[in-house]
Amino acid sequence: MATPQRQQILSEPVTPIPDTAESAKMTASSKLNARNLNFYYGSFQALHGIGIDISSNKITAFIGPSGCGKSTFLRTMNRMNEALRNTRVEGDLRLDGEDLFSMDVTDVRRRVGMVFQKSNPFPKTIFDNVAYGLRVNGIHKKSIVDDAVERSLQHAALWAEVKDKLQKPASALSGGQQQRLCIARALAVEPEVLLLDEPCSALDPIATLKIEELLFQIKDITTIVIVTHNMQQAARLADYTGFFLMGKLIEFDDTKKIFQNPARKETEDYVTGRFG
Amino acid sequence: MRHFEQELDLLKGKLLEMSALVENAVYRSVQGVVEKNEELARQVLKNEGRINQLEIEIDDMAISLLALQAPFAADLRLVTAAIKINNDLERMGDLSVSIAESALALLEEPVIRPLIDIPHIAGLAQSMVRKALDAFVNRDPEMARSVLASDDAVDNMRTASYHELISFMEKNPQQISQALYLLSVVRNLERVADHATNIAEDVLFLVKGIDVRHHNEERTTAVQS
Numbered sequence: 001m002a003t004p005q006r007q008q009i010l011s012e013p014v015t016p017i018p019d020t021a022e023s024a025k026m027t028a029s030s031k032l033n034a035r036n037l038n039f040y041y042g043s044f045q046a047l048h049g050i051g052i053d054i055s056s057n058k059i060t061a062f063i064g065p066s067g068c069g070k071s072t073f074l075r076t077m078n079r080m081n082e083a084l085r086n087t088r089v090e091g092d093l094r095l096d097g098e099d100l101f102s103m104d105v106t107d108v109r110r111r112v113g114m115v116f117q118k119s120n121p122f123p124k125t126i127f128d129n130v131a132y133g134l135r136v137n138g139i140h141k142k143s144i145v146d147d148a149v150e151r152s153l154q155h156a157a158l159w160a161e162v163k164d165k166l167q168k169p170a171s172a173l174s175g176g177q178q179q180r181l182c183i184a185r186a187l188a189v190e191p192e193v194l195l196l197d198e199p200c201s202a203l204d205p206i207a208t209l210k211i212e213e214l215l216f217q218i219k220d221i222t223t224i225v226i227v228t229h230n231m232q233q234a235a236r237l238a239d240y241t242g243f244f245l246m247g248k249l250i251e252f253d254d255t256k257k258i259f260q261n262p263a264r265k266e267t268e269d270y271v272t273g274r275f276g
Numbered sequence: 277m278r279h280f281e282q283e284l285d286l287l288k289g290k291l292l293e294m295s296a297l298v299e300n301a302v303y304r305s306v307q308g309v310v311e312k313n314e315e316l317a318r319q320v321l322k323n324e325g326r327i328n329q330l331e332i333e334i335d336d337m338a339i340s341l342l343a344l345q346a347p348f349a350a351d352l353r354l355v356t357a358a359i360k361i362n363n364d365l366e367r368m369g370d371l372s373v374s375i376a377e378s379a380l381a382l383l384e385e386p387v388i389r390p391l392i393d394i395p396h397i398a399g400l401a402q403s404m405v406r407k408a409l410d411a412f413v414n415r416d417p418e419m420a421r422s423v424l425a426s427d428d429a430v431d432n433m434r435t436a437s438y439h440e441l442i443s444f445m446e447k448n449p450q451q452i453s454q455a456l457y458l459l460s461v462v463r464n465l466e467r468v469a470d471h472a473t474n475i476a477e478d479v480l481f482l483v484k485g486i487d488v489r490h491h492n493e494e495r496t497t498a499v500q501s
Binding site: 231232235259260261262267268271272273 | 278280346347348349350351352353485
């Protein structure tokens, strides 16, 4: 039926729909930039000339076989590797354009949070776990700490499950809850970047889904970089995906491109399981 | 060979069997019309059941592979292309049946070949089907592109045939029923060519990972990229 509304729609000029991935790439500013980054464990070179721009408020996933350097690179991004003896880093790594290696390390770790494969709650109450980072940073005022704990637990999709038992020990929580508690603890200090190293590998599918959903929710407030062995997880979650092999970043592109039509044969072989 | 690769090979095998059946059906239905070959036309009707059965089996296998193996990259493109090619093949099978039915209806009618160009359009449509399927079997983007280039020629031949048939009907109103059968044959051949074009597009997606549908300007450059 030729209603006036329909007529109007029909007479509107057709404007091309922008390619969302392309425009996202062009508009997203980058949070972390690595250039020619090398890393050595003693004489063993674990990272070879890594160059990458990690976009703000996006989820970036790193995939690759064991020992490919993806976790090493992740740990380099909040200078976790410095705790290891006999290691050496070369090259350029910048957070908001600032040289990460010359910043105060405590400052780096406040701005760049980390969540590990195995949940590692402190032997304290649920509340004290989340409040820990704030107190270390000198924030003690009860109303501020209370607010931050609640907000962080809500961001970590855990608040509803623990709000009545905040003074119970964290060890009483299930594995999936403990991992979300660790994410809440990391979020409490409002990090600009959240690094996650295989955060779901010890969790069942339901707990995994909860973590993935919460990562989607919090990418508005933080930049997320995740290392995962689960390619489906990278495909589901990430805006961009990087493939590491033998210490090199082989390919880095839109997740859709990596899993539908990768440019490099090594990537194709890995994502289709024909590797090695 | 991994279990998954064996399953992919099985899927490809079924798709090849289906392509062979459909290519045959197109050829036989056309021979039915052009050569008035009743036996070939009847074979098309007989084989339709097998094509339909294969369509169901291929979809079932492809959906299982998607659900159970979660394929990526070239494997993902193969499985999704298989689903689409499967659909095009089944439609081509149906169109062959329609052409064969027209062939049977036309058996008793005198030939009006001088008037219209059915053998020509049939030859081109058949060659597109063969090339599209060869392009799929050999993963040959060059051959797929040659199919895309023929699509416009078939459309033009269909339009020319329509005009010829309309003026034939105007001059020979007593033979309208025969002309209508021929009109339907031309239309169905043009549709067969359209499905061959779809398959060629799917082959380009499968091999090169590019989507050339509805982008005429990209079709000619698709292979060079």
